[in-house]
Amino acid sequence: MNKPISTIFVASRRALSTLHPSALATVSKTSDALRDNPVVNPGIPVASGVGSARRTDNTDPKEVLNRIAKLHDTDLLPNNVNGWENSRAFLQQVVDILYDYIKEEHKRSTKVLDFHQPEDLKKMIDLKIPEKPMNLQELLESCEQVLKYSVRTGHPRFFNQISCGLDLVSMAGEWLTATANTNMFTYEVAPVFTLMEHEVIRRMIDLIGWGPNEGDAIFTPGGAIANMYAVNAARHYHFPGIKAQGMSDKLCIFTSEAGHYSIKSAAAVLGIGTDRCFHIPTDDIGRMDPEALERKIEECKREGLQPFFVCATAGTTVFGAIDPLQKIADICKRQKTWFHVDAAWGGGLLLSPEQKPKLAGIERANSVTWNPHKLMGALLQCSACFIRHDGLLMDTHQMAADYLFQKDKQYDVKYDTGDKAMQCGRHNDIFKLWLMWRSKGMEGYRRQVNDLMDMATYFTDRLKATEGYEVIIDKPEYLNVSFWYVPPSIRHLDDKEKYARLETIAPKIKAKMMERGTTMVGYQPDGEKPNFFRMIISNPGTTKADLDFLIDEIADIGKDL
Template sequence: MGDFKPLPSKELHKNFLEKVVELLFNTVVFTTRKDKVLLWRSPEDLLKEFDFELGQNGESQEKLIQVLKNTVKFSVKTGHPYFVNQLFSGLDPYGLAAQWLTDALNASVYTYEVAPVFTLMEQHVINEVCKMVGLEWGDGMFCPGGSFGNGTAINLARFSRFPQVKKSGSKNLPDLVMFTSEECHYSIFKFASFLGLGEEAVIKLKTDEVGKIVPDDLEQNIIKYKDKNVVPLMVVATMGTTVRGAFDPVAEISAICKKHGLWLHVDAAWGGGLLFSQRYRTKLNGIELADSIVINPHKLLAVPQQCSLLLVRDKNLLHSCHSRGAEYLFQRDKYYDSKYDVGDKYLQCGRKCDVFKFWFMWKAKGAAGFASHIDVLMDLAHYFEEQVNCRPEFAPVSQRQYMNVCFWYLPRYLRSRPNVSDFHAELHKVAPQIKMVMANHGSVMLNYQPLKSLPNFFRFVSQNSSLTRNDIDFILDHIAEIGDALFLD
């Protein structure tokens, strides 16, 4: 095949690319409520139905267009209003345009010479968000997801306490432990293992009836491990837990950390976007007391995947911990001021321009636009919770703290029971069966999970501010209709 060069040609590719754009417009970008969220196929059936084979010779453009059509056909439409399955949703037109531009430029953000606009833009955005946290905040970096940001924060905490670890490793370090909520994100355990601390070094703290860390349990555990000659390294607090959307009492936790000399990291991947909201910013009170923070604009603010920020108080920390000074990238005799080469403070080398989606949406909407988006979402969550509380076929799991509304669908025989969670075995089977029917219909994607001793329950979250109260009524009516048909007794 002669068409192997990585260079677009108007003669060879213009018509092909126009067809691709038309396909995306018709089948992805302008999704409506009449479309399915997904066309469900089991893994076994999809392996038979989709052409995954790769050959010695390339395919024709006509065949490639068909491959694209089938990829869309069997993929989840996360921009659909009824995709309420994860902590991301919607398809922002400005974010999409920005992502198309950066993909076409194919830039990598490590030196000013290869990404002049994006290196300056990145530092400007980091500085702006730092100022929103607090005037003493100094630096940050974009990360390939909040999990990576949390893991980087653990490494920074260890380096800050034991700077020799950068060169000599952990062989001479004392035993370390870190503390976090029993409802924390699972990345804390993964990166504790990855960094050599081990999962057993992550001590889970008790949470209260709505999912917040109990500060007394933290202090008791710190004292307990100090008495064992184990060094307490850090606390990971969460502002917007994944399941219940709880906000840990960071101000109280910070006071305990300062008393005992621990690093405080705040995982605000889900809740951090509230920085833009005048009405709800108070939920983040105390966040400025942390040493590091993770915020994911691709969650609450609906920036296209992926867009995550790790912020640090100490403006020199990232460079001190991560820099290597590779001379083939970060030469000291450049033809411009090398302070604009941001890449050495990152763990990654090649890196996409995640900043541009966020900056362009901010430019288009203004901070006030993000605030309005948040206000609508919070109003919708309030309405959803009201409906759960007033409809006899549903029961709340715990009081809503944020966007997350956690609830059970109740089969008829449980609706008059005073404590439905006592019927653990029966309830545990309900949500998976209803979800299976919704997936087969392609109508709604709504997540469920157990938590601690609680049986499976549904969790409603949405970052799509185009959702309406009518949509919420439809989702709840649809769940009730399916449940009433499945559970007749």
């Protein structure tokens, strides 16, 4: 029983890590637990005698650790009714691993990732489901190993996705959400969270600009599903017979060439057909051409199609472009179609009175998609679909499943959300947003959004001033900054030849960047434009020095290509 810690490590398959002795500080709470539950705990040795508040302080931490390491989930709650102290010690070990990860993630000296090819990584990490239970030490090692090879999306130099950064208050919220482990479909099992969702929805509807008696919303698993909700609600509004009788008319919908592919995907899933999702051309900075939209709608009508849904985008994926919302709203009014704004990415601009005018016209929308997991920085996932017409979500999705959503409850069932949803069970995505929003208040978000916009301007200016870089859009409207790095070897070429060569430059730089692991930024082509980098500045932890670093790093990797 007194063998040193290292003994257990040798016995375990991979000794990647050491356990965290600080976890054992929690043992000072043991006495409470024992008073509540006096049966001797099989995991933690208990000093004999009656407990004072600190009586376990003299327990040898190594000994405790040794015992926890060899325990199994059967020694934890709820499998072992006396398993609380084991459970706490185990959870604290996990939390300490997470603390180390978070602390490391925010150091510039930490790599953003430790890249390996899939076939190599498979050999480096044991992913098998075993026949026998693994002990707690093995589980802790699993946690460490998984984190070691994960991409640090919260690192201040991770720019690869629109969702960057790790808001610790939101993260704490998600920890609590996990522990509360409930389902959003009824007030009965989620009383606080359903009311909370209602409150936050009203706040967001205010920001969109609908009236106090207008609007309803549902939090959805991602923006693509939110967009599908919008198309489905619009279809039900215009063609209520389809819900029961199915599709027969030839409906059609519209978004821009730069709009998110989830609109096309919704057309496929809903039985509209991708051929009847029309992509309207954009101008040179990625905004939908409203005249082209109206021409296309009228052309469709002449051909016997039934246009019913237009998606304008506020913050396109690649360029961050914002479609001309007012003009599109006018067209939708004239043409009697639904006006949807996909503000999954751009919605956060509503939090800044300075930036909000860019989204003028959103208040005229019939529906809005807004993902707080993007600009607002909530943990993944946090998305919502807002529908202006109160009651429409219910009409669209209600299946009268009285065996699940009884009407004869003792409370007002209008607080139950199950019948509004395409899903049955629905994850609690509200608490992590609500807690984070309270931590910042309206003021904090205003500052955060404005600061990020300033950073994007700084980055754009720096690119323009740096040899070898070419920005694609001179003055980006939003936080996407798209650019080429042109290596010295091809700078002298004429545009056509240079563009042809550029197609392979960004992928090569990206590959090398991932091998170095120092930073991550995405690339893609767009129409005629060969592969270019798309920088996203949405992590409040990113500094100007991090932006300078990216500029230097890309040049350093790419200068000899």
